[in-house]
Amino acid sequence: xxxxxxxxxxxxxxxxxxxxxxxxxxxxxxxxxxxxxxxxxxxxxxxxxxxxxxxxxxxxxxxxxxxxxxxxxxxxxxxxxxxxxxxxxxxxxxxxxxxxxxxxxxxxxxxxxxxxxxxxxxxxxxxxxxxxxxxxxxxxxxxxxxxxxxxxxxxxxxxxxxxxxxxxxxxxxxxxxxxxxxxxxxxxxxxxxxxxxxxxxxxxxxxxxxxxxxxxxxxxxxxxxxxxxxxxxxxxxxxxxxxxxxxxxxxxxxxxxxxxxxxxxxxxxxxxxxxxxxxxxxxxxxxxxxxxxxxxxxxxxxxxxxxxxxxxxxxxxxxxxxxxxxxxxxxxxxxxxxxxxxxxxxxxxxxxxxxxxxxxxxxxxxxxxxxxxxxxxxxxxxxxxxxxxxxxxxxxxxxxxxxxxxxxxxxxxxxxxxxxxxxxxxxxxxxxxxxxxxxxxxxxxxxxxxxxxxxxxxxxxxxxxxxxxxxxxxxxxxxxxxxxxxx
Numbered sequence: 001x002x003x004x005x006x007x008x009x010x011x012x013x014x015x016x017x018x019x020x021x022x023x024x025x026x027x028x029x030x031x032x033x034x035x036x037x038x039x040x041x042x043x044x045x046x047x048x049x050x051x052x053x054x055x056x057x058x059x060x061x062x063x064x065x066x067x068x069x070x071x072x073x074x075x076x077x078x079x080x081x082x083x084x085x086x087x088x089x090x091x092x093x094x095x096x097x098x099x100x101x102x103x104x105x106x107x108x109x110x111x112x113x114x115x116x117x118x119x120x121x122x123x124x125x126x127x128x129x130x131x132x133x134x135x136x137x138x139x140x141x142x143x144x145x146x147x148x149x150x151x152x153x154x155x156x157x158x159x160x161x162x163x164x165x166x167x168x169x170x171x172x173x174x175x176x177x178x179x180x181x182x183x184x185x186x187x188x189x190x191x192x193x194x195x196x197x198x199x200x201x202x203x204x205x206x207x208x209x210x211x212x213x214x215x216x217x218x219x220x221x222x223x224x225x226x227x228x229x230x231x232x233x234x235x236x237x238x239x240x241x242x243x244x245x246x247x248x249x250x251x252x253x254x255x256x257x258x259x260x261x262x263x264x265x266x267x268x269x270x271x272x273x274x275x276x277x278x279x280x281x282x283x284x285x286x287x288x289x290x291x292x293x294x295x296x297x298x299x300x301x302x303x304x305x306x307x308x309x310x311x312x313x314x315x316x317x318x319x320x321x322x323x324x325x326x327x328x329x330x331x332x333x334x335x336x337x338x339x340x341x342x343x344x345x346x347x348x349x350x351x352x353x354x355x356x357x358x359x360x361x362x363x364x365x366x367x368x369x370x371x372x373x374x375x376x377x378x379x380x381x382x383x384x385x386x387x388x389x390x391x392x393x394x395x396x397x398x399x400x401x402x403x404x405x406x407x408x409x410x411x412x413x414x415x416x417x418x419x420x421x422x423x424x425x426x427x428x429x430x431x432x433x434x435x436x437x438x439x440x441x442x443x444x445x446x447x448x449x450x451x452x453x454x455x456x457x458x459x460x461x462x463x464x465x466x467x468x469x470x471x472x473x474x475x476x477x478x479x480x481x482x483x484x485x486x487x
Contacts, residue, residue, distance in 0.1 A: 413440030
């Protein structure tokens with residue numbers, strides 16, 4: 001009996017030890033689990049705190065972008081966005097103003113300028129002062145001080161007095177637009193499409209104009225011509241979108257040309273292969289939104305051009321005020337070579353395109369494809385949409401251009417057929433002086449400012465001392481003698 005009790009006790013002792021070991025293992029496992037949960041919780045809380053800090057910092061940055069902190073006794077300073085080649089001092093404003101570009105031709109008796117509620121003859125309307133105020137385009141009118149009662153209204157509606165080369169009731173149609181409208185009207189009567197849908201000019205119909213300027217290789221640019229391009233359109237273009245190819249940044253040169261009051265964004269490409277117009281457009285659209293808060297709209301106008309073209313600002317300004325929708329339009333440009341003093345015998349060429357921004361999507365965001373889709377033009381053989389200046393470079397720079405890979409696009413003839421024949425600056429000076437194209441066969445037409453209506457852009461003529469190389473043939477002995485005689 002005693003032996004059986006001892007054996008039973010001996011047999012139960014290992015079982016109890018095994019139970020305690022199992023409990024210990026469970027406690028250890030639970031402890032490890034609790035530690036893991038606590039560690040994960042700490043990490044989660046740390047991430048939450050960092051996220052809140054970043055949100056607060058972003059909110060403060062946005063608040064700082066909207067608030068100007070003013071020191072005591074000082075005027076508030078307007079903060080201008082200038083980040084990574086993007087500059088937008090007037091983020092949502094248009095460079096043009098209706099009340100600045102138009103003026104109101106008021107009747108002599110302002111208290112009688114109400115609209116009649118019945119039909120009356122035009123001459124009675126004029127005498128009684130029933131005609132409403134007439135708005136005239138300031139640039140296209142002759143006498144701004146003229147009043148409605150000074151005009152002969154014999155059976156005719158009131159109309160502003162237009163300068164030569166301006167048309168329309170409010171004198172807002174420049175010659176190039178007037179002729180384009182006549183051409184489109186004839187085309188529409190034959191069943192064709194009308195490239196322009198026009199509305200009456202007002203402060204609410206004014207569109208923004210974005211100018212995509214493709215400069216190509218920076219080393220082959222005429223900085224004189226580039227500055228002229230910018231200055232000619234600086235009072236018409238709302239945003240300059242400039243892209244170029246260079247190994248080094250040229251932002252300082254461009255910024256000095258554009259000035260501090262111009263809105264622009266710049267893009268430098270390392271090679272031409274990664275500098276397509278579609279890629280540049282996507283970059284500009286993103287930068288304008290991120291840096292300036294500007295969202296490009298379908299009704300905005302997009303102008304695309306290259307480094308050799310100066311567009312007529314009057315035509316662009318008309319489209320900003322009067323165009324509801326613009327189908328792709330090409331420009332017929334005056335074809336100059338070496339400078340505005342030589343013209344190619346072809347007289348004109350088609351280059352550049354403008355359209356409402358919504359039509360760019362049908363061209364897969366490619367401005368060059370948009371140009372190919374354009375079926376109508378602005379300008380004709382005698383009234384140009386702008387100027388294209390080919391090889392308007394110093395002789396030394398033309399030689400470098402011909403030595404580069406781009407020379408394949410240009411037909412070149414060597415001075416002679418000998419083995420050592422080569423093109424140098426002296427040879428180029430002879431071609432420029434005599435008006436011979438680099439193909440060696442095409443004789444250019446000489447132009448003179450006194451006898452040529454559209455000799456050069458108005459901006460160049462007004463600042464002739466700054467653009468002398470483009471206006472005067474410095475290698476022509478006869479021209480230099482004429483200049484000396486004038487002095």
